[in-house]
Amino acid sequence: MxxxxxxxxxxxxxxxxxxxxxxxxxxxxxxxxxxxxxxxxxxxxxxxxxxxxxxxxxxxxxxxxxxxxxxxxxxxxxxxxxxxxxxxxxxxxxxxxxxxxxxxxxxxxxxxxxxxxxxxxxxxxSASCRTACGSQPQSLQNACLARCASGSTIQAAAPAATATAAAVRGRFGFIYTAEPPSTAFGFSSGKTDRLAANMDAIRACEAVAGRNQCRVALDFPNACGALVQALTTPPVQVRRLASGVGQTREQAEAQALNTCRLAEAASASITCRIAISGC
Known part of the structure; x- marks a missing residue:
């Protein structure tokens, strides 16, 4: 434009x-x-x-x-x-x-x-940061590279499981998001330390959005979590965010997608897309 x-x-x-x-x-x-x-x-x-x-x-x-x-x-x-x-x-x-x-x-x-x-x-x-970003879902790679450019450390995503990922007791996860249309968010899952899970998510979000611009969207202990973005086209912008929780990754994604689609049912130009999920 x-x-x-x-x-x-x-x-x-x-x-x-x-x-x-x-x-x-x-x-x-x-x-x-x-x-x-x-x-x-x-x-x-x-x-x-x-x-x-x-x-x-x-x-x-x-x-x-x-x-x-x-x-x-x-x-x-x-x-x-x-x-x-x-x-x-x-x-x-x-x-x-x-x-x-x-x-x-x-x-x-x-x-x-x-x-x-x-x-x-x-x-x-750095090459290691670019490699780690390359392991992220495609929808997250630009935000990941932005965090690299700002000096943040990015952890490579775990290899995709062959079976549906499921919740494990004693594990913690958080999702932090900035107010749309910002694309910034932070996600953590599978952590054994609740405070560490919380801090990992908020730091990842603030690396893109800036300090004090992110709020907790989901706290999911002993469960799987998912974040979905409602995207306008064109130009592509984040219009709404929806989160979901479940005992499997698929359940969490389905709940978040359903929430997004119900909220945007009247908008034919809106696409609900999974940004990230994990257990």
């Missing part, structure tokens, strides 16, 4: 190194200045963004189009593409919702050899 032009950013000639004037101007700012520039761009175009919580410079393509990935406390994750032509109109895509470099996958670097990028760009997610 095309956005209004970015506000003029003053920049000295010493920073004009990437062949993309707007990108050069962004690189001349500090991290806080870059986050504010993108927050202003989003809000001017009527996107919710109270605060940019994660910002990652993905690099430039051969045409010198610059790609920046970000999540806001109350929205995202998105990829913003900035053409090399001066005063060109940036475009925005929801991460993973499309094809080509303009749609991601987000929070991964695109190939570039342009000078001046490495020193100013955010550090790319």
């Amino acid at each position: 095309a956005l209004g032009a970015m506000v003029a950013l003053g920049v000295g000639g010493a920073w004009a190194q990437t062949g993309n004037p707007t990108n050069d101007a962004l690189l001349a700012r500090n991290e806080a200045g870059r986050k504010e520039a993108f927050r202003s761009l989003l809000t001017q175009n009527r996107y919710a963004c109270a605060e940019v919580t994660v910002l990652f410079q993905a690099g430039l393509d051969p045409r010198r189009t610059a790609y920046w990935d970000l999540s806001c406390r109350d929205g995202g994750p998105w990829r913003i593409s900035i053409p090399a032509e001066r005063w060109a109109t940036p475009t925005l895509n929801a991460c993973g919702q499309g094809t080509g470099p303009g749609a991601g996958p987000c929070f991964r670097s695109v190939s570039t050899s342009a000078p001046g990028l490495a020193a100013a760009a955010a550090a790319a997610p």
Whole structure:
């Protein structure tokens, strides 16, 4: 989706190194200045963004189009593409919702050899973090990579069980979520320590949404839990969240899906999708 032009950013000639004037101007700012520039761009175009919580410079393509990935406390994750032509109109895509470099996958670097990028760009997610994110369900991978880019540690998902996962006594799980349309959530399951299960979930959510933006959606001791997102199309945004609990993973997923579908029965454009589940 095309956005209004970015506000003029003053920049000295010493920073004009990437062949993309707007990108050069962004690189001349500090991290806080870059986050504010993108927050202003989003809000001017009527996107919710109270605060940019994660910002990652993905690099430039051969045409010198610059790609920046970000999540806001109350929205995202998105990829913003900035053409090399001066005063060109940036475009925005929801991460993973499309094809080509303009749609991601987000929070991964695109190939570039342009000078001046490495020193100013955010550090790319480590190989181990990318591998761990690759083991997550596809619907979670962009949020996972956002947490990697913010410096969080991601634990690889356990291999899928051949049989239906079932509840085990003495195990604890939590789901924390941010207010839609934010995609942020945290999930833990199968923990023997209730406090550790609670903290793992809230930290994962806050790594994307920011501090004090996540609330407990489900506490499921001795049970399985599931989180379902109601997604609008297009553009893809989280409209509603639903959670479910059961003695098997399938029961928890079915309960969450049923809650979501009943709530959105009147909306033909809404899709209820399982975000995560576990026991």
